[in-house]
Amino acid sequence: MNFIKLYKIPLLFAITSIAFYVSFAYNLERSDFVKLISLYTALFFTAYLFIEKLKLNFWLLAAFGIAFRFIFIAAVPNLSQDFYRFLWDGRLLLQGVSPYLFTPNFSTEPVLSGVEGLEVTVEQSQQLIDGMGGLNASHFSNYPPINQLFFAIATLFGGKSILGSVVVLRVLIIFADVGILYFGKKILEKLNLPIKNIFWYFLSPFIIIELTGNLHFEGxxxxxxxxxxxxxxxxxxxxxxxxxxxxxxxxxxxxxxxxxxxxxxxxxxxxxxxxxxxxxxxxxxxxxxxxxxxxxxxxxxxxxSPEFIQNFSATTALWFQNFEFNASVYYVIRWIGFQIVGWNLIETVGKILPFLVLLFVLGIAFFRKNKTPQQLVIAMLFVVSFYFLLSTTVHPWYIATPLLLSVFTKYKFPIIWSFMVMLSYSAYGKVGFDEKLWLVALEYFVVIGVAVWEIYPFRPRPKLGATFP
The missing domain is CATH 1.20.1310 (5 helical Cullin repeat like)
Incomplete structure (x- = not known):
């Protein structure tokens, strides 16, 4: 009873957050953008109160973070279809078949990558293919081997149940987040930074929704x-x-x-x-x-195998030279290309932008002091942020990496980014995909503006004759 009296305001906000997360997990369609962004804004605001204003202790905040994650435990992801591909790959691997050699629509092909007579049965194959979508089903897997191992574990313990496998994947991701909380706290202690910073990752509704909720393995x-x-x-x-x-x-x-x-x-x-x-x-x-x-x-x-190298590299290249979503610098270049030559230059630009990223990384590596732990982490934050600014495709869950790195620094622009990136879901309407470029521009205008302000803070010049203590 004393606990309730002492923490009645935080508990009230926690109950409110639980209600919002329940609605997000079990009663939200991706196409309902107004509801999505309203719930997310409310959850972001309550997370800010928990971390910055209510002065709660570490263990209570940790308990809130774990409780919020377990709300999603039996929910089928509603913002991403990728988990269907995870289960497909896992079911292939569990049968001893490489998920890198066949696309999910291989059942319609008389010869499978040159191997005749191979018989593979994937439980609920049509449901998985329909779930992941035709675009995903037409490409080879580009998820690295340890990721594939987790997909196989989910298949092993989830059995023939899609929901059962989803639960296993979710538990694995929750355990990973708890590990990040543990080691993140220790790193903050070593860097003499506020311990509460780690909760900008662990209590972030962005992380809870995109990783625990939508089963992305960035965590x-x-x-x-x-x-x-x-x-x-x-x-x-x-x-x-x-x-x-x-x-x-x-x-x-x-x-x-x-x-x-x-x-x-x-x-x-x-x-x-x-x-x-x-x-x-x-x-x-x-x-x-x-x-x-x-x-x-x-x-x-x-x-x-030669086939693996060819398939994996070709699929990875698609993200640079074919796919485009929620980009910033690339969209500006694309517009200029249309004005000058009249068509999309993605195949050419997609080859040049990675080269520019490489030059930037090497410049940071050779010409910046990265000798201390904090200098090293800041360099990583700058590099990954620059990479995403030049990418042709930036899905929301990608921002998990700069967000986590930022908690070990003084920079807050990735926190703002984790809020603004949710505007990209406006592209998924009831009548199909239609990206709102003005919202993309708003997202990056705010994020880049905050980043520039933090990196090059404005300080008014002193007036002539002014004195300083």
Whole structure:
């Protein structure tokens, strides 16, 4: 009773949040954008109150975060169809069949990638194909092997039930988020930053909805990566490298960060033996990269074949040269292209933009000081944000990576981004897909504006003759 009296206001907001999450999970159609953005705005506001205003203790906030996630436990994702593909891949893998060699519509093909007489039965195949959609079903899988392992686990324990498999996937993602809470807290303590910052990830309605709710595996990838950062900051770089390799094998995005470790592994030069010390730092860095590469190769090894390399690389390239959604810089370039040549330049631009990202990453790696843990994390935040600004496709759940990295820095623009990116769901109307470019422009105008303000803060110039204490 004393607990209720002491925390009656937070509990009231928690009950309200539970009601909103229940509505979001079980009574929302993706095409009802007004309801979606209204519920999300209310949940974002209550999360802000929990984190910044109500001065609650760590364990109560953690309990709220876990409770909100379990609201979704029996919900079928309503904002994304990707989980149908997860289950398809898992059911293939559990039968010993590589999900990288066949598209879901393979049952209509007389010859399967050159292998005759292969008989594969996928339970509820038509329901899964209809659920994932024709576009997804027509392409090979591009989910890395550790991700595929989780899909197989969901199939193993979920049996023939789609909902049962969904529950297993959701529990795995919740465990990953709890791990992020644990290691994120430890990193914040090491960096002497407020512990409450981790709740901008753990209590974020964006994370709860997009990862726990819609079953995206960015959280699992980030769990291994944050664990790796924690070990790296403690000097245990061998196991940190292993975990980074595992993280890459969940989602490829950590590959962006590999050049940034260059300055972090430099040994401070306080002796005249410059060349010897430099060789030692480079040697350790190369071993670090070797361990990451070996870990990644070992996870891919069971699937390696010429067909796998061709299919996986071709499908990955589609995200740069064919697909477009919620882009920023690319949409400006696309408009200019239409004005000049009269057609969409995505195939050409999709090849150039990754090269610009690479130049930016190398510039940050070579010309910025990334020697301390916080400098390294800030560099990662800048790199991944720049990558998404130049991407042709930016689905909402992609923003989980910059959002988590931001909690270890002073920058808040990814938090704003995690709110604004939900405007992209306005594209899914009752009559089909129709992207509202003015809302896309609003999203990036706000996000880029806040980022510029934080990175280059405006300070009025002092008047002549002014004195300072």
């Amino acid at each position: 699992v990838m980030l769990f291994f990566f944050v664990w790796a950062l924690y070990l790296l900051f403690k000097g245990k770089w061998f196991w940190a490298a292993v975990l980074i390799g595992v993280s890459v094998s969940v989602k490829l995005i950590p590959l962006l960060f590999l050049p940034l470790f260059l300055k972090y592994f430099e040994v401070e030069n306080k002796t005249p033996k410059v060349l010897k010390i430099f060789r030692i730092s480079v040697k350790r860095l190369l071993v670090f990269y070797f361990i990451i590469g070996t870990t990644v190769i070992l996870t891919f090894l069971p699937f390696l």
